Structure formats: structure tokens, C-alpha cells
Amino acid sequence: MIQNLNKHERESLHEALAKSGQKITPQREIVYTVLLAQRDHPTVDEVYNRALETMPGLSLATVYNCLETFVGCGLVRQVNHERESTRYCPNLAPHAHFRDESTGRVHDIELPKEILDQLTKILPANFETETIEISFQGRTKSSTQN
Amino acid sequence: MIQNLNKHERESLHEALAKSGQKITPQREIVYTVLLAQRDHPTVDEVYNRALETMPGLSLATVYNCLETFVGCGLVRQVNHERESTRYCPNLAPHAHFRDESTGRVHDIELPKEILDQLTKILPANFETETIEISFQGRTKSSTQN
DNA sequence: GTGAATGCAAAACCTTTGCAACTGG
């Protein structure tokens, strides 16, 4: 069900962990594998349950730890919507999110660089931005559900 | 300390409540008054504590109820940042938020209509947007702290 | 009068923490 990491993916993981002085553990490999296998912005609990299939003894706290580590390494982004459980996203390209209110699903939206540039221009001069988050809420009209 | 609502503000409140078939209660007036008095994006708990000064018996659950009602009426917006407590904002004009990571303070950023227009254009055709949220995280360089 | 709103306490929910045991480099 869950494919192993390919050579490139494994390298990215090992490199990112090494760069921030973190160890490579089987749990981290599995959690990262789960994230890449199905890019549907899973919650911690969803990651946990998917990972259990591969590593039955895995603990929920460890999944929290792994994901936090990945966020710290810049391997993964958090996606929050109101008070719902935090979701995780391994897409590193700058992108926005669209949350379909009827399904709860979150879709990645490509974000043209010009828009990002324009956005930083609307800030007062003494505001230094580190990150920008853009999220849409709405519905998808049937046809191409994805 | 907390000014009463002026005529216009009280009318907005009553109108918005009436329009969605809600009752006007002293608790709702006070909670709304607190929100308008200090537009610093307070948390529920902050609203609660400020409101207690005017109405000592007020309950926290009621503050949650009032704020939820206002959000439902479109009188107030929620502002979420990661897992922190939800904050509330009575600014109805389209605007973005800038969160200063060193102080935790949230600032409103005016949002030019062109940018909103451009943003809706980056979505696939079958995605119908209801709301867009834009939030910056970063720091303000000393000088004009606010 | 009546359905909605309030107040209280308990419960729910997600996430974090403390700590002992284990393990990757």
C-alpha cells in the first residue's frame, strides 16, 4: 500500500535531518513516507493510523514529534483551518490552499511569484515578513472533484 | 473605561442581530462594546475579562456564544494563528493580518481590491470562493511599534 | 407565554509534557 521512499526522496529526508543535526530513525522514515504517499494534507491522527499499518508499535506522540521535526527542518508545512486539527503538507513550492467546505478537503493552489511580490508591497515599511499564508474557503462545483 | 456604543454602532448591532433573527441581550451589547473599544484582536478570554468589569456575573460560555453569534451575523471575523487561541476582529473591510512574532500582536493590513481580484484568478474554474484569508508572519523593526 | 439565551460545571478535543527505556551515530 505505502510505497517506500525512492532514492531522491530518501536523500532529501536524510539531508534535511542531517543539516539540522537530527537523527535518522525508522519512525521518521515511515512518517515521511506516509506524507509523500498520499498528498491529501492528513491530520496527525491520519498520519498515525496510516503509519501503524507499516509499524504497528508506533506511538502517537512520536508522530507529533516527527512532524514537528520536519516542520523545523523545512521539509513539511503545517496547514491550519480555524480550530480543526492541524494538517501537514510536504509540498515545498510556494502555494496557497483551498479548503472545500463541503468535503473538508484541502487543495494546493499554485501561487505566481508576482502575487507574492505585490503582497509584500502592501505592508508598512518597517514590517519584515517571514512567511505568508493564503487560504481560500469555498466549494468546488461538481465535475472535476479532486 | 469602556465607552458605550454610539448610536451608529448600536444600530449596526441591532440590525445585524435582527436580520438573522437573533435577540438583543445585554451580554451581546457588552461583548460587542468590548470588541469595538479596543481593536487589538482580543482572545475570548481577553474579551471575557474586559467585559467582566462592566458585567461581573457574565459567564465565559456566554462570551463564546456571543462571539459565535457575531461571526454568524457577519459582524465580526475570527483570526486564527496556528493553534493559538482564536482572536476576534470587528473590522469588516477586506483586510489581511500581520502577526508580529516577537509580541504576538496582530495588525490589520489594508488589502487593495486588485490583489483580491488577482487572487481569485489563480483558482481552477470550478472552485467557488467564499472567503479568502491572508496572513503575514514576521517582525516589526523597532521605531513605529504598533 | 415561549423559544432563545444564559450560566455553570463537566466533558471533549487536540496537543504537550515528564520520564523511563532505548538507539543511532
Added chain:
DNA sequence: CCAGTTGCAAAGGTTTTGCATTCAC
């Protein structure tokens, strides 16, 4: 070998819920 990581269970903080009481209309 040993700092970093894991696993477990308990604690934490925010928000929601159930229910009796009160209130706005």
C-alpha cells in the same frame, strides 16, 4: 557511549456540551 528519540500515560489549554434557569419579544 550518550545525547537524542521513542513510547506511554498523565496533564494542559481551549472550546463545546447538557441542562436548568432566566429573559427578550
